[in-house]
Amino acid sequence: MENKHLLIKWLQEGSIAIPKLLMNNYKKVGLNELEMMVVLHIHTFIESGNPFPTPDEIAEKMTITSVHCTDILRQLFQRGFLAIEQESVASPVIMERYTLQPLWEKMMYSLSNEVVQEKKKVEEANQVHLYSIFEQEFGRPLSPFECDTLRMWEDQDSHAPELIKAALREAVISGKLNFRYIDRILFEWKKNNIKTIEQAQQQGKKFRQFQQQRPAKAEQEYKGTIPFYNWLDQ
Incomplete structure (x- = not known):
């Protein structure tokens, strides 16, 4: 019976929710364990209806003196934590x-x-991986100009x-396989609002189907070098 009353008393004490972000990141924002415990006690006092506990009240919950x-x-x-x-x-x-708002702001910034x-x-x-893929396909290291072109495609x-x-x-x-041809493909995709791999694959499939349907005579008559923009010949 005594244990039952003791359990009821414990339950009536309630509970305090400790922010998980605080537990996982207090070290990153510069708090040590002792400072963290003081912060947790302040948080507990605030949640319990005492928003301005004295150093004596906080120290009483810990193993430190009021002066400490x-x-x-x-x-x-x-x-800037409190x-x-x-x-x-x-x-x-x-x-x-007390307000722990400065601590929450520091944590959000961090x-x-x-x-x-x-x-x-x-x-x-991703950029390093992209460079590696291009070098693998070209079978050689990329030139400085080609590296700049890759960066331009992404950044600009x-x-x-x-x-x-x-x-x-x-x-x-x-x-x-040349950068001018690839640049033209990207230019046309952007102009046609192609943003996904699926859309790009579909566009490429349509173009290849179109190429296969072109009259054989036209293919025989053409004797020049295929310019880089022929990808767009639709």
């Missing part, structure tokens, strides 16, 4: 309260920067790496 807790709080203020807000309760009474850096790494890896013309590789495949299939 005060020093940690000062560091949290100075480093702030104090003033709230007018009833004139002229003004109540002070996570956003992490996403940007990760995206940059993926783009660089905003062609997706997948479409650039698809244009390369079209050039290989057509037997016209």
Whole structure:
């Protein structure tokens, strides 16, 4: 019976939700374990209806002294993890309260920067992979001009790496493996609003079907070199 009452008391204490992002990223924003515990206790006090606990109240929950807790709080203020807000309760009474808003902002900035850096790494890896594919198909290292052209296709013309590789495949299939021909393919795809691999493949299939249906006589009469823009002869 005593255990039952003890369990009920525990349940009545309620629970505090600790943000998972905070647990997984406090080290990245510059908090150590002791500072993290002080932050968690402040968060718990706020959630429990005490938005401005004293250093004594916080230290009582920990294995540190009130003086040590005060020093940690000062560091949290100075480093931009914690702030104090003033709230007018009833004139002229003004109540002070802790806010962890600076910490959440630091965390969001850190996570956003992490996403940007990760995206940059993926783009660089894709670019290196793209260069390797071109060198493999051409059977030689790319020239500086060809490397610049690849970068231009991605950075200035905003062609997706997948479409650039698809244009390369079209050039290989057509037997016209040169950058001018590939550039023209990409130009036409962009003009025709082709944005997916499926659309590009369908466009290439239509062109090859058209080529096969051209009169044999016309093929025999033509004696010049096929220009790079013949891919567009539709």
